[in-house]
Amino acid sequence: MGSQQIDIVMLPFMAHGHLIPFLSLATQIHHRTGFNIAIANTPLNIQYLRSTFLQHQNPPPWIHIFELPFNSAGHGLPPNSENTENLPLDQIGKLVISSVSLKTPFHNLLLDIIKKQGKPPLCIISDVFVGWVVEVANIMNTVNITFATGGAYGTLALFSFWLNLPHRKTDSEEFNLPGFPERFFWMVGEHS
Incomplete structure (x- = not known):
């Protein structure tokens, strides 16, 4: 040092x-x-x-x-x-x-x-x-x-995912992320 x-x-x-x-x-x-x-x-x-x-x-x-x-x-x-x-x-x-x-x-x-x-x-x-x-x-x-x-978009998506845990509120493999356009889906298994 x-x-x-x-x-x-x-x-x-x-x-x-x-x-x-x-x-x-x-x-x-x-x-x-x-x-x-x-x-x-x-x-x-x-x-x-x-x-x-x-x-x-x-x-x-x-x-x-x-x-x-x-x-x-x-x-x-x-x-x-x-x-x-x-x-x-x-x-x-x-x-x-x-x-x-x-x-x-x-x-x-x-x-x-x-x-x-x-x-x-x-x-x-x-x-x-x-x-x-x-x-x-x-x-x-x-x-x-x-x-x-x-990147900012992906980082914000990840933060939304962890702050809101939307996958725990549905049985579907697709769900909306709060704060993102409704056509933005997170697929369980592909990004987790």
Whole structure:
């Protein structure tokens, strides 16, 4: 970690489509504020992030990269399956559930940061799919901000779905989502 203070810690979900938006967000935040940012993830995802830096050089000095141990086989996933890239669709749910195994290493990373700089980071920015980070942020006496990497329309549909649970109010496989046009249907099984 060196002597630089870490202002923000980020934890993207384990998918390329989530890692890159977090890296872009980190870049925008740094350019606007000068904050130093840490990105934590599993070893193969960190390797992927490193490969995205210009000409495969080390990350810029304001980004700190931390690997969190992860054993995909220990969660019923194929070996070395640390992101959605090569997983069959029916295994994605297991990957989401297995992210909870990152809770202790992530907590320990934050403890190490606090020990070295004498205070917690200003905030943690975490992916919408790692909701357990809220608890860690509360324990560490910092703020958790959730970053959704999907498009606005799909994100709003998902929020409407979870806020209203319309599928529990009907026996039909099709139902309307509150706040959306009547011709917008959510199909149980296709998106859940």
